[in-house]
Amino acid sequence: MPLHTLNIALADDDEDDRTLFKEAMNEIRIKTKLSLFNNGKELMDYLTLPNVILPEIVFLDLNMPIKNGMQCLNEIRNHPRLQELLVAIYSTSSSEADIEETFVNGANIYINKPNSFGALKQAIEKVLQINWQYHTSALNKDNFLLRI
Amino acid sequence: MQLMRIYLKFDFNLICKAVLQEQLDALGMKYTIHGFGEIEFDRRPTDEEEQEMASLLGNYGIEIMDDQQMALVQRIKDSVTEWIMDEENPKLYNFSTYLSEKLDYSYTYLSSVFSEATYSSIENFVILKKIDFAKSLILENDLTLTEIAFKLNYSSVSHLSAQFKKTTGLTPSAFQKIILKRKERALNRK
Numbered sequence: 001m002p003l004h005t006l007n008i009a010l011a012d013d014d015e016d017d018r019t020l021f022k023e024a025m026n027e028i029r030i031k032t033k034l035s036l037f038n039n040g041k042e043l044m045d046y047l048t049l050p051n052v053i054l055p056e057i058v059f060l061d062l063n064m065p066i067k068n069g070m071q072c073l074n075e076i077r078n079h080p081r082l083q084e085l086l087v088a089i090y091s092t093s094s095s096e097a098d099i100e101e102t103f104v105n106g107a108n109i110y111i112n113k114p115n116s117f118g119a120l121k122q123a124i125e126k127v128l129q130i131n132w133q134y135h136t137s138a139l140n141k142d143n144f145l146l147r148i
Numbered sequence: 149m150q151l152m153r154i155y156l157k158f159d160f161n162l163i164c165k166a167v168l169q170e171q172l173d174a175l176g177m178k179y180t181i182h183g184f185g186e187i188e189f190d191r192r193p194t195d196e197e198e199q200e201m202a203s204l205l206g207n208y209g210i211e212i213m214d215d216q217q218m219a220l221v222q223r224i225k226d227s228v229t230e231w232i233m234d235e236e237n238p239k240l241y242n243f244s245t246y247l248s249e250k251l252d253y254s255y256t257y258l259s260s261v262f263s264e265a266t267y268s269s270i271e272n273f274v275i276l277k278k279i280d281f282a283k284s285l286i287l288e289n290d291l292t293l294t295e296i297a298f299k300l301n302y303s304s305v306s307h308l309s310a311q312f313k314k315t316t317g318l319t320p321s322a323f324q325k326i327i328l329k330r331k332e333r334a335l336n337r338k
Contacts, residue, residue, distance in 0.1 A: 030267050053161040103326045104333060110317075129268045133276055136266065137225055143283040145326060147317030 005031045006128060006135075007053065011043040011072065012036075012061040012090070017113070021059070021090075024121040030128045040067030044075055047082055054085060057131050059111075062091040062098070070105065077106040086134065086144070088127060099147065109146045123148045164210075171204045221265045223251055224258055228270070228277050235299065243274065279315045282308065286324050293320060 008025070012018050018036050025034050035055065037043040043060075044067060046052065058076070060069035069089060076082045088109035089102045099110050109127055114120045126148060134144060165181060172179050175197065178190040193201065202212050227250055231243060244255040247270070251258060262270045278300050285296045297308040312320050 051162055051165065053165065100322075100326060100329075104329045106330070129272070130276065132267055133273060137273070137277075138229070139276065139280045140284060143280070143287070143323075143327065145316055145318060145323060 005033050006057065006131065007033050007035070007055040008057055008059065008128075009035045009037065009043060009046070009055040010059040010090070011038075011040050011064065011069070012059075013039050013064045014061070017061070020117065020120060021124070024117065024124050027121055028125050028128065030125070030132060032128065039064045040069060040072040044072055047076070047085075048079070054082070056135055057086045057088060057109075057127075059088045059090045062089060062093060062102075070102065073102065073105050073107055084141070086131060086141070103145055108141075108144045109148070111148045167208050167210070168205075171201075171208070174204060175201055217261055217265055220251070220253075220258070220261055224262055224270060225273065225277075227251065228274050232274070232278055232281055232300070275311060275315055279312055282312060282320070283323065286320055287327060 010018065010021055012021070022034060022036065025032055035046070037046065040060070043058070047054065047058075058072075060072050062069040069091065073087055073089070076085055076087060086108045087106065088111060089107045090111045090113060091098070092113045093099075094112050102110055111123055111127065114123055127146065130146060133139060134141060168181055168187070172181075172187065177193065177197065180188045182188065198212075205212065224247065227247055231246060247258060248255045259270055262273070266273070282296055282300060285291055285299070286293070291299070293308065294305045297305040300308065302308040302311070309320055312318075312323070316323060318326070
């Protein structure tokens with residue numbers, strides 16, 4: 001099979017959120033390899049390393065110290081080698097203005113951090129299923145918007 | 149004489165990528181390496197090139213897979229696309245009949261191969277593909293939503309809107325608004 005494993009990166013400054021995300025990921029049928037980052041700067045430093053294997057999808061928390069999710073998103077969309085990355089915003093904010101702003105700035109997915117583990121697992125599974133199809137089928141990534 | 153040991157740490161992804169690049173460059177074809185063990189060429193390799201590639205990569209224990217199941221999954225996807233694009237077919241056939249007659253396998257077999265390989269069902273893929281098509285039609289802006297619903301064989305415009313919302317989390321108009329704003333912003337930046 002051409003696609004074996006989805007490489008995933010998550011940047012979130014909250015340790016508990018990172019742990020929950022990792023646990024949810026482990027319980028999903030889709031095979032994944034997860035890289036965790038404590039803030040936006042760590043993530044961007046990693047993504048811009050020469051010869052790094054880019055993840056199929058990047059999850060960004062919006063509120064992070066040093067470099068926040070929106071700054072990362074803008075850097076990714078303006079970076080020649082990174083601009084095609086699929087970006088999911090993973091945030092507690094449910095303000096319509098925030099959500100629209102992230103989409104307009106180039107996010108593909110907006111996930112409201114769910115408040116139960118079951119809901120988190122479901123949300124991640126849905127995102128990854130659809131991503132799998134976007135990576136293996138002729139679907140238009142430019143129009144890929146998903147809100148959960 | 150004094151012995152010395154050094155200790156190494158490997159980045160296997162990087163090594164594999166470097167080996168692939170080196171060998172594929174030797175082949176002299178244009179290629180793109182996708183992160184997950186998939187190489188895309190700008191044309192179909194000849195039999196000789198395929199053999200040479202197999203032997204070059206074989207030296208490093210890299211094997212080219214000839215996976216019939218993956219090929220079948222691809223044929224299912226192609227048939228789904230064809231079926232959606234063809235405005236006559238959907239009215240004459242039911243999709244599962246169409247697919248099993250076209251590919252000459254039972255629908256149950258096709259479904260299980262598809263879910264095994266892609267983690268989701270053929271039905272889900274059909275919806276994803278229809279909504280993908282609906283998105284491009286919405287952005288072309290030549291057709292009303294009612295006309296798009298008819299073209300994609302939805303029973304009503306509300307059925308299309310509901311499926312759009314369920315699949316993307318957005319209404320068709322919210323989707324359109326976001327993409328238009330994105331384009332405006334890109335233009336302003338230039």
